[in-house]
Amino acid sequence: MLENLTAIPVPERVLIVYAHPDDAEFFAGGTLAKWAQAGAHLTLLLVTSGDKGSGDLTLLDGQQLARQREAESHSAARRLGIQEVIFLRGRDGEQYPNLALRRHIARFIRLKQPDAVMSSDPLLRYRDSSRANHPDHYAVAEAVLNAVFPAARDHLNFPELFRDEGLAPYKVAWLYLALALEPNYRVDVTDTWQDKVEALQCHASQVGEPAAFAERMRDRFDPIYTLDAEHPRYVEHFRVLKLA
Numbered sequence: 001m002l003e004n005l006t007a008i009p010v011p012e013r014v015l016i017v018y019a020h021p022d023d024a025e026f027f028a029g030g031t032l033a034k035w036a037q038a039g040a041h042l043t044l045l046l047v048t049s050g051d052k053g054s055g056d057l058t059l060l061d062g063q064q065l066a067r068q069r070e071a072e073s074h075s076a077a078r079r080l081g082i083q084e085v086i087f088l089r090g091r092d093g094e095q096y097p098n099l100a101l102r103r104h105i106a107r108f109i110r111l112k113q114p115d116a117v118m119s120s121d122p123l124l125r126y127r128d129s130s131r132a133n134h135p136d137h138y139a140v141a142e143a144v145l146n147a148v149f150p151a152a153r154d155h156l157n158f159p160e161l162f163r164d165e166g167l168a169p170y171k172v173a174w175l176y177l178a179l180a181l182e183p184n185y186r187v188d189v190t191d192t193w194q195d196k197v198e199a200l201q202c203h204a205s206q207v208g209e210p211a212a213f214a215e216r217m218r219d220r221f222d223p224i225y226t227l228d229a230e231h232p233r234y235v236e237h238f239r240v241l242k243l244a
């Protein structure tokens, strides 16, 4: 289902909230690069540092991996034009949409006052007949949804945020959910696809050999919008909620 939401303005301030260091680039990298190039200020809040994202059996403790992945995140953020990266350093694979996580996210919404929040769709549990969604993705997505409304908006939610830190209630205007079960908005990211690929290549611990990865990404063009093979077109889809 795609409604006509083509007239959404480029946001001025964006808070991006995801579970793992490479999620923003994979799910929305083309759109984020586009916004950055149009002058938006982007802040990335990462709930974990991806301390379990490895198949290397010689690695028995994820702490060193987490530090490496934080460094990769900073490089990728620079490549995309994300100005600030914040790590909550929760444990990879153990996220749950509890009140503590909701509070963390609501606090950053009030602090950063974004007009758009970017996350993913909490309803996506699996896709097609062969892919399961990572539980951290939908746990964080659900906490984001609950933080945007009502926790960040109404001052009696986590009243200490206002009382002790002076963080006033804040209404987010736009919520963008990647990995959407029912997308209603598409962004043509052909012009920033290369930015997305190069940002992802910064995640060396995840994407493997750079040239082979670039090749796989080249094949991800959208067959509906690609009219001839010489000029592939790339698209990212979202569920967009207009909340204010």
Ligand SMILES: [Zn+2]
Residues within 6 Å of the ligand: 019, 020, 022, 023, 134, 137
């Ligand atoms: Zn992930």
